[in-house]
Every structure is written in structure tokens, then in C-alpha cells.
Amino acid sequence: MSKTSCFHCGLPVPAGSRHSVLINGTERPMCCPGCEAVAGAIVAGGLDNFYRYRDTCSERPEPAASASNAANWAAYDLPEVQKQFVREHEGGLKIAGLLVGGISCAACVWLIEKHLGRLPGVEKVSVNASSQRAQICFDPQAIQPRQLFAELAHIGYRPAPATAAESERLIRDEQRSALRRLGVAGLGTMQVMMFAIALYFGASSGIDPQLEHYLRWVSLLVATPVVLYAARPFFSAALRSLRGGQLSMDMPVSLAIGLAYAASFYATVFNTGDVYFESISMFTFFLLLGRTVEMRARHRAGLARGGLAQLLPLTATRLTGSGEESVPVAALAPGDRLLLRPGDTIPADGEVCEGESGVDESLLSGESALQQKTAGDRVFAGSVNGDSPLRIKVLAAGESTRLSAIEKLVERAQLEKPLQVALADRVAGVFVGLVLLAALGAFSFWWQVEPDRAFWVALSVLVVTCPCALSLATPAALAAATLRLQQLGLLVAGGHVLETLPRLTRVVFDKTGTLTRGEPRILRIEILREGWTPQRVKDCAAALESESNHPLARAFRAWTGKLSATGLRVHTGRGLEGVIEDVRYRLGRADFALSQPLQAPAGEGQWLLLSGEGEAIAWIALGDRLRPTAKAAVVQLAGAGLAVELLSGDQSAEVARLAARAGIDEYRSGASPEAKLARLRELQQRGERVLMVGDGLNDVPVLSGADVSVSMMSAADLAQSRADAILLRGDLAVLPRAVVLALKCRRIVRQNLAWALGYNALALPLAVCGLVPPWAAAIGMSVSSLVVVLNAMRLSRGEGQPADTPYPNPSPASGGGEFH
Amino acid sequence: MDSLYILIPIAIIFIGTAVKLFFWAVNSGQYDDLETEGRRILFDDDPPDDERVEE
Structure with a gap:
């Protein structure tokens, strides 16, 4: 294999491939006819600049010839089908919602908008890179949806109708409302802090009582929308968990916000006691920030792409x-x-x-x-x-x-998934009880000593112990670790992933597409006839396979174009034949290619025989290769004390061979989805915690049932949407790193919780004794939160370098197997 | 200090406007895709033929 990589998709260009495209005045190598066609189309449209703007390689397209033919998309013009993704717009125009696979960066957006925008009849194109959705406003008189699909396929993207519009709208609305709340809390906090500082100075150096009263009223005015609008999700979540009969972290949060606001409101109206508006606002803002970051990561991964229907x-x-x-x-x-x-x-x-x-x-x-x-x-x-x-x-x-x-x-499987109770939520139950007891104790004590102050002391107990640091301890660490993992190439969608990773005992891999690239390659060629070179064998085989839909035909794609074959005929299950330069060639099983039997050479892979006019020419071994990092990943995972297992639905001897190659001792082949799930249950019943890595639809039930599941970026969409995490660059070596990072994350969560509890243990007695004025409560709260956040930030540095050369994903495919 | 009685209400009106603007921006989808919009400005819209001549 030569070291040149395809200018379009970045995958290595196989030796002897002769595809290239003139881009911006330079001849660029291409790995296959698919890339060549797409790059050619982009250049022909005058959009060469795409290659200067992009910062990641494009996805390797499927052979473009059939996909970019508008007739193949004709089904999308049927009114019944259009109803699912096209809606009416004013002036007789229509808007089509498309899901565009293969968008890797902002330059793709530019390319799509330019390319489609130029078509007659297309009024407006807007593409969202993070959700991979395109909204295309078109004139049904001038252009039909089928042309939109064909044009997208022409420039190398995988268009599909966005049929799950309803759930997408829900996600979008949720994101927008989170942003609005964050904005209100942020702006509100800034203002209230400003007034609060005036009040703090006033309290220490004297202030006109009328001005103080005025400032309190203003604070109330600004803090009210923060509490009633921005903090509403906490209240509703607390109510939900209360109805469900359990105490979650939302409980103390809502209590602190609600009671502190009510008391400050009372204090302002009747001009008595202390106000805590700044603490409430800041608290709300910090918490919302943590949750929004977490939610965005979750949505990005879980844009469940329409599920099975697609x-x-x-x-x-x-x-x-x-x-x-x-x-x-x-x-x-x-x-x-x-x-x-x-x-x-x-x-x-x-x-x-x-x-x-x-x-x-x-x-x-x-x-x-x-x-x-x-x-x-x-x-x-x-x-x-x-x-x-x-x-x-x-x-x-x-x-x-x-x-x-x-x-x-x-x-x-999802229903039966082992339930994870977040550590913070477990602490919360005890914590709420303790704080309420302490507040009650303080109130009854002061009621006897000094009834006037009793309520305010009890309130300061609630605010000082305000569970800010405690409730930030986990989310801050999780958010930092999630971002770090994303840089490394693992997109975490499930909230429990980081908590469960350190407790794993076993990692189960699927074979095709997970441990391997899921694409057949030529492993070896053995020449049987004088005068033939491996290169000529490849060219010849590629010509024969040029019109085949068979998965194995992909192995030859790079060499198509040199020779051309006529009279191609497929013999199902056996092979194919065709005429090249007046010679009739056959490629396939030995008994098909030759009349007399011939023993295939020993060696790995699946052997095909190429014959010309009934005489053997060469053996070609095809096989699926291990991902380059698979072996290292297995060694490191085993080194971390985890059992590694291979669980494949494939029957062939390939499973044993690949297991040996990757250094996995335990493997099972021929497992149906049900059998895989049963194996998982068996392991879990033994008390094991299992990480499942898979990519196919047949893995989806196991992925859903595993303690943690990881799918490949190239996986079936359904597998991606049901997995807890997605490997973005197909680099398996990220997994052991993720385990290490999760361990560090757990350590930091514990430090944070210890600090938050320690701070509360110190502040609580002081508050009970009535020694904490509002300004001290606010400072204590901010400092304790900052310490927690800064500690969590340590997670986003170090521990392995981020892979800065993004590696494109190989296209999903099935592996070796019976020939035709 | 009397000026505060006028300045603070003005400030609050400003915040109200800012929040309203922010809501409008969010609702009209300007925050839906944070990656692309920031980089769009870097992409030239010049006819690519001129581009090739420059190089």
C-alpha cells in the first residue's frame, strides 16, 4: 500500500489506482471512482474552494453513478411520500426537510448551499451542520424533490427524507428554551450582583435606609423572572421526583431557591430581615449552565435519526x-x-x-x-x-x-437495563433530611432564645448550606470529562456512562465493522500463470466486478476504469463472467471458474479464482482487516483488568481468526440478536458490568441492554441512537483512555462531594449560631462553587493527546462471505 | 445618590430590551447551529474563476 491518501476522503490510495481530479490547478489523487466522481462534480460546479475551506476530510461516497441518477429517487416525488417530509409554504412554494448524511464541517454547509442554491427552482437552502438537517425551499413547478436528492448524492452526501420531524422539533424547542432560560438567568445575575454589592457596602459603611429599601425592591424586580422563569425546570423536576417517591438533587435545589426567594420577598415587602436575591440568581445560573452543556452533548449524539422506519x-x-x-x-x-x-x-x-x-x-x-x-x-x-x-x-x-x-x-432490553442511581442523588436524600432537621432545630432553639430572629436564622441555614457546591460537584466534573472525551473522539450521550465506566468488568466487541473496518480488502494474490502481474489481476477483476452490487465487489473498486468488460453475467452464489479484450474471464468459486477442481492455497481470507477461457490465472484472497488500533486497545483494556470478549453473529471461521489476531481468547460466533442479549443477561447475572461495542442493527438489543454501550460513527443509525456513546473516528484506542478518564472523573467527583460536604459541615454550625450575615452566605456559596468548578476543569486537560488529524470514517459495509 | 433613582430604572429598561433581543435571536434560530455561522464569513463568495487566476 502506498502512503498517498485520497484527496477527497483521506483514506489510503491503493497502489496502482489511477483516479485523480484536477482541483484548483493541481492534479489530486483519488482512491476510488466514487470519490473521483464526487470531486469531479464539485470542481465542475466551480466549487473547488470547498477543499480549501474544509477542515476535515469528507466521507467516502458510495459509487455515485447510480445514486446521482435522478430516476432512482423518483419515489420521493409520489404525493403520499412527499407528505412525510415536504410542507407547503407561502406563494405556492414548498419546503423539503432532508436529513443529509456525511456533513463533516462548516465547509459542507457552504458546498451544499452553493450547489443546490444554483439549481433553477430552488429558492432558499439552509443547512444545519450540527443536526445534519437541510431545509430546502423550492418551486414545485420548476423542480421536483427527486432532483434535490440526486444533486446531493452527486456531490457525495447521503440524502434521506427527515420524516421524524416531530421529535426533532421537540429537541429544538428544548434547546431553545434552555438557552432562553440561561440568558435570563445570566443577565439577571449580573444586575442583581451589582445591586447586591451596593447593599454589602451599605451594610458595612452605612446607607440611607430609603436607598437600601429601593435597592432591595429593584433586586426583587430583577430576580423574580430568574426564579419564576429560569429556575422553573428545577421546580417541575423536583415535583416529578417527589411524585415518584424519591428524593433527587432537584429537591434541595428547589427548596433553597423557593424558600430563599419567598423569605427575601417577605423581607423586601415588609422591610425587615435579610435578602438573598444575588445568591438565588447566581445559583440558578450556575446550575442551568451545567445542565445546558450536558443537554447539548446528549442531543448531538442522540439525534435519533428517525429510527427503524428509515x-x-x-x-x-x-x-x-x-x-x-x-x-x-x-x-x-x-x-x-x-x-x-x-x-x-x-x-x-x-x-x-x-x-x-x-x-x-x-x-x-x-x-x-x-x-x-x-x-x-x-x-x-x-x-x-x-x-x-x-x-x-x-x-x-x-x-x-x-x-x-x-x-x-x-x-x-432498555426496560431491564440495570438501574444506575447517580451518586449525587443518593447523597441528596440524606443531605436534604439533615439540612431540614438542622433548620428546624435552629428555628426551635432560637424561638426560645430570641423569637424575632428565629425565622431568619433558620433561613440562613438553608441558604448557607444551599446545595450549590454539592449539586454542581457531579455535573461540573461530568461536563468537563464529557468535553474531554469528545476531543479524544468519544461522544458521550448517556449520563451514566462516566459513572459506570470505572466499574466495568468486561468489554464485549462485535466483529464486523467494529473490530474490523467492515470492508473487504485484497489480502493476497497468487499468480498461477506466466506473464500476469498482480496489477493486471486487479484491473481484470475490477472490470468484471464493476457492475456488481455484491459486498465483495467493494474490494476491487479502486482499480476500475483501466479495463472494461462486456457481456457481464452474474451466476448467483457462484461468481461472475465477462469478456475483456475478446477473452472470456470468470471470477468466483474454484468449481465455477474451472471445470476441474483445484485446491485453494492455505491462508487466511476467502479465496476467489480468476480464470480466462477455462484456465486458472490467479488466486485472490479477500478478507476484512482489523482496525489498526484494535489490538492495542484490547491489550490496554486487558491490562486495565477487564475481560475482553468477541461476540459475533457471523458463522464463518473468520471469527476465530480475527479473535486470535486481536488477542482475544474468548469468542462466540453465529450469535443471533436474541442469543447476544441472552449472553449479556447471563454475564450480568453473574454480577459483571459489561461494556458493549457494536455497530449493526443486530447489535442494537445488546447495546440497549448493556451497562454501557458504544457504537461506531459509521454504525446503523438506530445503533447510534440507542448507544450511550459513539466512537467518532473509529479509533478503538480511545476506549482504554476513556476508562482512565472516567476513573479520574470519579476521583474528582468524590473530591468535589467531600469538599462540598465539608464546607457545609463547617457553615452549618455557624449558621445555626446565627453568625452568618447575607453577604458572608453569598461569598461562601460562590467560593465553594468556584472551587468545585475549578477542580472539575482539571479533567479537561492532559491524559492523552487529542487526535488532531481527524480520520474519516470508513463506510459501513458487510464483511467477507460466500461469493455471489 | 439621587441620580440612582433614575439611572437604575433606565438600566432595567436596557436589560429588558436585551432579554427581548436575545429571545428574538434564539427563537429565530440563530443559536441552532453554533459551528457553521461563525465560520461562514471565512468563505469567499467570489466567482471561483477569479480565485484560480489569483493563485
């Missing part, structure tokens, strides 16, 4: 008495007859009536080999038809498919 096509080709018709998948009913072309995703469970083809069921079972289907066999929704057309009869559609059964399994 795995199915929107339309299917139904066979009627008179011919074919395109119908929405939602309208399918048992008994319908469908035509499946090669490459189609199967929309419903059914039975094959006619035809013979290999079907890729890796999404459902994890089995990487194509399953041969002939008349009478069952096929399942969500799997992909491989190489030949099939006619099927629908047996189950929608809710009753096997795909839906997996989703139900997921829901059950």
Missing part, C-alpha cells in the same frame, strides 16, 4: 395484473406481490415466488455471508437483495415484521 425504503414496486406500479411501503398488505431489483432493500417480510438471489441479511443477523434465496424461502424486511431480481409475496408488513420484532426486543 432503514426501509419509502416505496416498493408492486406487481399487478397489468404490470408494475410504485406504491408507498406503508400501503403494503400481506398477499401483495413485489418485484425486488438487485440492490433494493426489502420492504416487508415475505416469501420468494420466483427468482434466485443472494440476500444480505447482515443488518438483522450479523451474518456477513449472503444468504441464498430461492422460491419458497423467507426474506425479511430490512435486508438487501444482492445480485438478481426476485419476486416475493408479502407475508407481513409494518408492525409484524421481524425488523419490528427487533425493535420490541430493544425496548424490553
Whole structure:
């Protein structure tokens, strides 16, 4: 392999590949025809500057030839389908909401907006890079949605209709309201602090009572929206947890805010006692800040991309008495007859009536080999038809498919997930009780000594012990650690991840796409005939495979274009043949390529034979490679005292080979989603805490049931949305680092909690004795919070360098397997 | 100190305006994508042909 990397996607360019594009006056190497086509389209549109603006490499596109053909997207023009993602706009215009896969940085936004904005009929394009959504306002008279899809595919993105508009709107609204509350709390705090400082100086050096009264009224005015608007989420959360019969951290928070505000209100109106408006506002602001950071991270990861529905096509080709018709998948009913072309995703469970083809069921079972289907066999929704057309009869559609059964399994797994009670929440229960007791004690004591002061002392107990530091202790550390992990390449979505990581006992990996790249590569070529070079073998095989949909065809993609083959024919399950330069070649299983049997050489991978006019030319070994960091990650995890296990749905001997390669002793192959979940339950019942790393749909139930789950960035969308964390750059070495960071995070959370409790233990007696004036309470609260926050900030430094050369994700794919 | 009786209400009116502006900005989606908008200004809108001549 040469060291040059593809200018478009950054993946290495295989030796002998001859794809390149002239960009900004320089000839740039490309790794495959897909990248070449996309880069060519970008340059042809005069948008070369995209390559200067971007700061991360683009995603490797699927072969663009078929995707950018508008006819393939025709289904999106059907009114029933449009209804799901297009809405009416004023003046006869329409707005399409699209989900655009492959947006990696701001330059992508620029490219998409420029490229689409130039099409006739497109009025306005706005793209959001963080949610990967595009809103396109278009004139239905001049342009159809299918052209929008085709153009996006043309420049290398993966468009899909954004059908889950409802949940997206909820997320957006939640984010906006959090920002509004934060803004109100921030502005309010600044103002109230200003008045409070005047009041502090007034208290120490004398102040006109009328002015003091005035300043208090002004403070009340400004603090009121902070409490009633910005702090409302705390109150409602506290109420919810109270109804649920448990004490969460929101309880003392709401108590402190609510009581301090009520008392300060009373003190202001009747001009007596002390006011705590500045403490309340600052407290609200700090807490909101912590929660907003946490929420943004969660939403970014969990933009659940429409779930299962998006795995199915929107339309299917139904066979009627008179011919074919395109119908929405939602309208399918048992008994319908469908035509499946090669490459189609199967929309419903059914039975094959006619035809013979290999079907890729890796999404459902994890089995990487194509399953041969002939008349009478069952096929399942969500799997992909491989190489030949099939006619099927629908047996189950929608809710009753096997795909839906997996989703139900997921829901059950989530319900049974071991419950994590946050440490802070456990402390909170005890803490609330103690503080309330102390306040009550102080009140009854002072009631007997000095009834006038009793209420104010009790209140200062509540405010001084105000659980600010305590309730910030965990979120601040978690937020800092979450940001740090994101820099390292692990996007954390689940709140409990960092708490659970240090307690793990076992790491379970999936095989295809997780430990491996999920893409077949040429491992070795053995020449059998004089005069042939490996390069010529590759060119020849690439020409034969150039029109194939088979997963293994990807291995040859880099070399297409040198030779061209005619008369290509696919022999399902066996191989393919074609004519190059008047010679008939065959590529596939040995018994297909040759009439007499020939023993394949020993060695890893799957061996294909290339023959010309019935004579053997070369053996080609194909296989899936381990990710470069897989072995190191396994060694480090084992070094940290964790058991490592491989759990694969794949049946082949590859599992054992890869396990040995990666240094994993314990492995299981041929595990169905149910079996994987059962294995997980068994481990958990033994008291193990399991980290599951997976990427396929068949892993989703296990991911949902594991104590912590990590999915790859290239994983099925559903797997991503159900996982607790996402590996952004596919670098497995981040996992051991994450464990180390989580340990450090736990240490810091404990330090923080100890400090907060220690501070309260000191302040409480002083407050009970009535020795804490409001200004001291405010200072004590701010300082204790600052200490906690600064301590947490230590997490965002050190512990491994951030990977500054972002590595693009390999496209998801199935691995090796039976040939055609 | 009497000036405070006028200055503070004015300040509060300013804050009210600021909050209102902020709400408007948030509601009109200006904070929805924090990454792209900050960098958009760096992208030239010049016709790319001129660009190539410059280089």
C-alpha cells in the first residue's frame, strides 16, 4: 500500500489506482471512482474552494453513478411520500426537510448551499451542520424533490427524507428554551450582583435606609423572572421526583431557591430581615449552565435519526395484473406481490415466488455471508437483495415484521437495563433530611432564645448550606470529562456512562465493522500463470466486478476504469463472467471458474479464482482487516483488568481468526440478536458490568441492554441512537483512555462531594449560631462553587493527546462471505 | 445618590430590551447551529474563476 491518501476522503490510495481530479490547478489523487466522481462534480460546479475551506476530510461516497441518477429517487416525488417530509409554504412554494448524511464541517454547509442554491427552482437552502438537517425551499413547478436528492448524492452526501420531524422539533424547542432560560438567568445575575454589592457596602459603611429599601425592591424586580422563569425546570423536576417517591438533587435545589426567594420577598415587602436575591440568581445560573452543556452533548449524539422506519425504503414496486406500479411501503398488505431489483432493500417480510438471489441479511443477523434465496424461502424486511431480481409475496408488513420484532426486543432490553442511581442523588436524600432537621432545630432553639430572629436564622441555614457546591460537584466534573472525551473522539450521550465506566468488568466487541473496518480488502494474490502481474489481476477483476452490487465487489473498486468488460453475467452464489479484450474471464468459486477442481492455497481470507477461457490465472484472497488500533486497545483494556470478549453473529471461521489476531481468547460466533442479549443477561447475572461495542442493527438489543454501550460513527443509525456513546473516528484506542478518564472523573467527583460536604459541615454550625450575615452566605456559596468548578476543569486537560488529524470514517459495509 | 433613582430604572429598561433581543435571536434560530455561522464569513463568495487566476 502506498502512503498517498485520497484527496477527497483521506483514506489510503491503493497502489496502482489511477483516479485523480484536477482541483484548483493541481492534479489530486483519488482512491476510488466514487470519490473521483464526487470531486469531479464539485470542481465542475466551480466549487473547488470547498477543499480549501474544509477542515476535515469528507466521507467516502458510495459509487455515485447510480445514486446521482435522478430516476432512482423518483419515489420521493409520489404525493403520499412527499407528505412525510415536504410542507407547503407561502406563494405556492414548498419546503423539503432532508436529513443529509456525511456533513463533516462548516465547509459542507457552504458546498451544499452553493450547489443546490444554483439549481433553477430552488429558492432558499439552509443547512444545519450540527443536526445534519437541510431545509430546502423550492418551486414545485420548476423542480421536483427527486432532483434535490440526486444533486446531493452527486456531490457525495447521503440524502434521506427527515420524516421524524416531530421529535426533532421537540429537541429544538428544548434547546431553545434552555438557552432562553440561561440568558435570563445570566443577565439577571449580573444586575442583581451589582445591586447586591451596593447593599454589602451599605451594610458595612452605612446607607440611607430609603436607598437600601429601593435597592432591595429593584433586586426583587430583577430576580423574580430568574426564579419564576429560569429556575422553573428545577421546580417541575423536583415535583416529578417527589411524585415518584424519591428524593433527587432537584429537591434541595428547589427548596433553597423557593424558600430563599419567598423569605427575601417577605423581607423586601415588609422591610425587615435579610435578602438573598444575588445568591438565588447566581445559583440558578450556575446550575442551568451545567445542565445546558450536558443537554447539548446528549442531543448531538442522540439525534435519533428517525429510527427503524428509515432503514426501509419509502416505496416498493408492486406487481399487478397489468404490470408494475410504485406504491408507498406503508400501503403494503400481506398477499401483495413485489418485484425486488438487485440492490433494493426489502420492504416487508415475505416469501420468494420466483427468482434466485443472494440476500444480505447482515443488518438483522450479523451474518456477513449472503444468504441464498430461492422460491419458497423467507426474506425479511430490512435486508438487501444482492445480485438478481426476485419476486416475493408479502407475508407481513409494518408492525409484524421481524425488523419490528427487533425493535420490541430493544425496548424490553432498555426496560431491564440495570438501574444506575447517580451518586449525587443518593447523597441528596440524606443531605436534604439533615439540612431540614438542622433548620428546624435552629428555628426551635432560637424561638426560645430570641423569637424575632428565629425565622431568619433558620433561613440562613438553608441558604448557607444551599446545595450549590454539592449539586454542581457531579455535573461540573461530568461536563468537563464529557468535553474531554469528545476531543479524544468519544461522544458521550448517556449520563451514566462516566459513572459506570470505572466499574466495568468486561468489554464485549462485535466483529464486523467494529473490530474490523467492515470492508473487504485484497489480502493476497497468487499468480498461477506466466506473464500476469498482480496489477493486471486487479484491473481484470475490477472490470468484471464493476457492475456488481455484491459486498465483495467493494474490494476491487479502486482499480476500475483501466479495463472494461462486456457481456457481464452474474451466476448467483457462484461468481461472475465477462469478456475483456475478446477473452472470456470468470471470477468466483474454484468449481465455477474451472471445470476441474483445484485446491485453494492455505491462508487466511476467502479465496476467489480468476480464470480466462477455462484456465486458472490467479488466486485472490479477500478478507476484512482489523482496525489498526484494535489490538492495542484490547491489550490496554486487558491490562486495565477487564475481560475482553468477541461476540459475533457471523458463522464463518473468520471469527476465530480475527479473535486470535486481536488477542482475544474468548469468542462466540453465529450469535443471533436474541442469543447476544441472552449472553449479556447471563454475564450480568453473574454480577459483571459489561461494556458493549457494536455497530449493526443486530447489535442494537445488546447495546440497549448493556451497562454501557458504544457504537461506531459509521454504525446503523438506530445503533447510534440507542448507544450511550459513539466512537467518532473509529479509533478503538480511545476506549482504554476513556476508562482512565472516567476513573479520574470519579476521583474528582468524590473530591468535589467531600469538599462540598465539608464546607457545609463547617457553615452549618455557624449558621445555626446565627453568625452568618447575607453577604458572608453569598461569598461562601460562590467560593465553594468556584472551587468545585475549578477542580472539575482539571479533567479537561492532559491524559492523552487529542487526535488532531481527524480520520474519516470508513463506510459501513458487510464483511467477507460466500461469493455471489 | 439621587441620580440612582433614575439611572437604575433606565438600566432595567436596557436589560429588558436585551432579554427581548436575545429571545428574538434564539427563537429565530440563530443559536441552532453554533459551528457553521461563525465560520461562514471565512468563505469567499467570489466567482471561483477569479480565485484560480489569483493563485
